[in-house]
């Protein structure tokens with residue numbers, strides 16, 4: 004068996020990432036073992052270096068702007084794949100296939116209907132190694148490829164176990180069956196098994212119906228709903244050192260500093276091990292929160308924006324205020340929240356709309372009508 008044809012490297016750039024579920028399914032159907040997979044964010048410099056490293060035998064390395072943009076605009080997904088005669092599989096899946104349309108347009112596309120430069124792959128052992136080492140300097144790819152079980156475990160399983168044990172030690176209330184818990188932790192954090200959990204942000208003015216619609220999405224799509232506002236209120240009630248600040252800011256309709264909210268979200272996401280993805284409600288309320296989240300936690304699929312007139316939201320909130328007990332469901336706080344929403348959160352909405360990462364629904368209608376529209380986006384995405 005040719006060594007060069009056993010291990011391979013595959014990088015899905017921005018356009019291909021949306022089809023990752025189908026691609027991974029196809030690879031598995033072709034008996035490919037996904038030995039490792041991880042998200043990578045490349046800046047301009049690293050994207051150029053990657054293109055320099057990556058060159059098919061018949062191709063000169065080149066840095067066309069378009070290629071660099073595709074690699075830098077969003078996170079890419081890199082995979083290490085194992086299968087005998089892998090090059091034939093990669094060629095079949097990711098090389099250009101000439102259809103009538105391709106002949107007419109002169110552009111080659113793959114079986115996924117994506118341009119060929121959406122995929123970077125190599126089955127040349129040295130080239131694949133170089134690319135992987137460049138993208139993941141801490142991964143012991145040498146031992147992974149050389150098939151040394153002990154070293155392989157040291158570079159893959161041991162780090163996950165160590166982090167699981169650390170988390171177990173930190174837990175105030177220990178699980179009844181720690182070994183079982185640890186086993187589950189291993190499975191849930193196995194990058195070769197668990198596709199990355201999808202993250203969706205839900206935005207809209209106060210009272211637009213974010214929480215109400217999230218409840219319905221949880222029921223149908225089994226996503227985990229995390230409300231930034233709820234987490235802040237819980238933190239405030241826990242008597243934490245940030246409590247007073249959060250209390251004052253919520254009453255005044257202001258936005259709590261992003262690092263506090265992101266830390267709360269990160270902890271809540273780490274605790275949640277069962278769901279296939281997250282609905283994050285009421286976040287990002289400010290542009291810098293979105294950037295910080297992507298840096299510290301990860302990329303998201305899209306923002307769902309519930310568009311609702313202010314008068315309707317005001318009526319809903321005043322009605323909710325009769326029973327909610329929330330310190331900010333009173334006319335004075337509600338008006339302040341509206342102002343903050345328009346001045347600070349709408350720029351987030353417009354920014355992501357301009358980047359095609361936003362979907363909008365008319366939230367002024369009945370709960371059912373609104374949900375009917377919303378669910379179509381999740382059917383497409385999950």
Ligand SMILES: Nc1ncnc2c1ncn2[C@@H]1O[C@H](COP(=O)(O)OP(=O)(O)OP(=O)(O)O)[C@@H](O)[C@H]1O
Pocket residue numbers: 207208209210211212213214215216232285319320322323366367368369370371373
């Ligand atoms: N489409 C709708 N039509 C009428 N009432 C609605 C609709 N959606 C939600 N409501 C009601 O409006 C109130 C506010 O809804 P919800 O709590 O879901 O909004 P929200 O956007 O999460 O608010 P906040 O940002 O203040 O947390 C609730 O009492 C809810 O029952």
Ligand SMILES: Nc1ccn([C@H]2C[C@H](O)[C@@H](COP(=O)(O)O)O2)c(=O)n1
Pocket residue numbers: 209230231232233235252253256257258259260264284285286287288331340
């Ligand atoms: N990302 C966030 C989310 C919420 N808050 C604060 C300010 C809001 O007025 C309040 C209530 O949030 P809601 O329940 O309406 O989503 O919580 C924040 O500062 N940052």
